[in-house]
Amino acid sequence: MQTPLGDRLYRTVTTVCAAAIPLVLVLLTAVVLHAAWPALSLHARDLAVGTTWDVPHARFGALPATVGTLLSSLIALVIATPLAIGVAIFTVDVGPPRLREPVSFLVNLLAAVPSVVYGLWGVFVLVPLLRSTVMPALLPLGSAISLFRGPAYGPSLIAASLVLAIMILPYIASVSRDVLLAVPSAQREAALALGATRWEVVRDAVLPAARSGLVGGVMLGLGRALGETLAVTMVIGNRHAIPDSLFDPAYTMASLLANEFAEASSDAHLSALMAVAAMLLLITLLVNLLARWLVRRVATGLPGGRWSGGRW
Amino acid sequence: MNARSHRRKRTGRVMTALTWTAAIVAVIPLVIILAHLLVNGLEQLTPTFFTQLPSPPGVRGGGVANAIVGSIMLVAIAMTVAVPVGIGAGLYLAEHRRGRFAQAVRLLADVLSGLPSIVLGIFAWELIVRPSGHFSAWAGGIALGLLVLPLVARATEEMVRLVPVALTEAALALGFSRWRTSLTVVLRTAMPGIVTAMLIAMSRAAGETAPLLFTAFGNPFWSVDPARPIAALPLQIYAYAQSPYDEWRAQAWAGALVLLILVTMISIAARAVVGARTKLLSAVTPRVGRTDE
Secondary structure (H helix, E strand, O other): OOOOHHHHHHHHHHHHHHHHHHHHHHHHHHHHHHHHHHHHHHHHHHHHHOOOEEOOOOEEOOHHHHHHHHHHHHHHHHHHHHHHHHHHHHHHHHOOHHHHHHHHHHHHHHHHOOHHHHHHHHHHHHHHHHHHHHHHHHHHHHHOOHHHOOOOOOOOHHHHHHHHHHHHHHHHHHHHHHHHHHOOHHHHHHHHHOOOOHHHHHHHHHHHHHHHHHHHHHHHHHHHHHHOOHHHHHHOEOOOOOOOOOOOOEOOHHHHHHHHHHHOOOHHHHHHHHHHHHHHHHHHHHHHHHHHHHHHHHHHOOOOOOOOOOOO | OHHHHHHHHHHHHHHHHHHHHHHHHHHHHHHHHHHHHHHHHHHHOOHHHHHOOOOOOOOOOOOOHHHHHHHHHHHHHHHHHHHHHHHHHHHHHHHOOOOHHHHHHHHHHHHHHHOOHHHHHHHHHHHHHHHHOOOOHHHHHHHHHHHHHHHHHHHHHHHHHHOOHHHHHHHHHOOOOHHHHHHHHHHHHHHHHHHHHHHHHHHHHHHOOHHHOOOOEOOOOOOOOOOOOEOOHHHHHHHHHOOOOHHHHHHHHHHHHHHHHHHHHHHHHHHHHHHHHHHHHHHHHHHHOOOOO
């Protein structure tokens, strides 16, 4: 019997809708790469390792922006990861059951705050606080630890990293929570039956099984941080130089785009910005693919996990 | 033996205290940011803030009426793009669990939703603004739509999967064709959940700024023409926050407060609908057994 017309139509329409998603991704990559091509072929070296961004003289050294992007995101990760995983452990295994739901709700609320609101808060609260209190307190250490060397303007790498840390914390925490919840409770009970304390259950039975998923969650946070635009642009100081200290102003690829794209006048400038966008796109694509692969490994119990042989 | 168990207990207590600390430290920024928004934004929130156009620097008063209307238009365009395609894709994904293509789409949808939103703005610029020669609400709305498309698709998939298979089978046994089963039985049962997903997508789209920078662009005047540049609340906040004028900065705080209230209200509405969904599903589930195949 032939499939009825309605069913064929339904299947075609839903398939087309599903195909739209990969299509957008492919088209997006193609369009950005195509627009970036002139700059990539002319200024490839400069874009990769050059440090001078001088539009009138057609110098497009994007290394400060690349380094600033990576540094601000990595520092944010270092700050946010222990907190986020701590929160996840709290809301799944350790905290009092009455508090688990409210805490994860509040932390998720952090994810709902629009990025421009973080930027606003960063500009008018965090940066002045850093400039007036935190930086002067740490500057004396600058002679010994170059990370704290001045001058302290306020807008700086550390301001951007702190704002980013607050912004990515809820993402890492909620993925980690899902991953911890996916660890079978039989595993916890087995450890308890062997006489483990509550912390030992987490350390020996839960965390090892969840490890790759937790790494995936952290990488998702990294992806967010790399691409975050507004909040970072508002607090990082937007200076084309590789920062020597945490207090130096810096630049990121996304802020560079936010600041210059709308005003790009020449084709060369536009194409160079497209090349920066293309680099940002490729980096975040890789990070996200890797992250999803790691998270899925836990969710489906596929090869790799130490407990993958068991009944999941 | 005794000393050892003491040590183990002490380690346990220390680690528990550390997770408590993490939970408290994680919630502190939220409290601080909310407090600052209320303190700085509340006094600016007069009725005229919602009804007037932005005033020039130095002039007190003025409002963000055009930005609120602009944001509503942009979100409406975004949802028009994302919802039909997203629901179609979600239905496909839910019905083809293990298919190679479905798995690839699922992965790529997750990847797409993790990409920097500014890149979507550039995409829309290259695709719409550049050929047409001017910024427009269409471009901004479409950029936002592409941004939330994967979210709508994946959430629809999750919700459709929750619909008991027995319900589908019952419909098919009654002689419904597949497409009618999907649209009138499966989709309707999942609808409250899908509405929730759409609300979350709306709140995400309403708060995004980066994709609008070179698409909607912002507009200090009144405009409801989707082919022209249009104001948006987040763009207005961004512009005000970077201005050197105290009046404008104060307005930025008020705008941020309004934006946050808007986003929170949508989230609360979403939670209310989730409650409705749970009730609806639990009304169906006991009789037909498991919710999964």
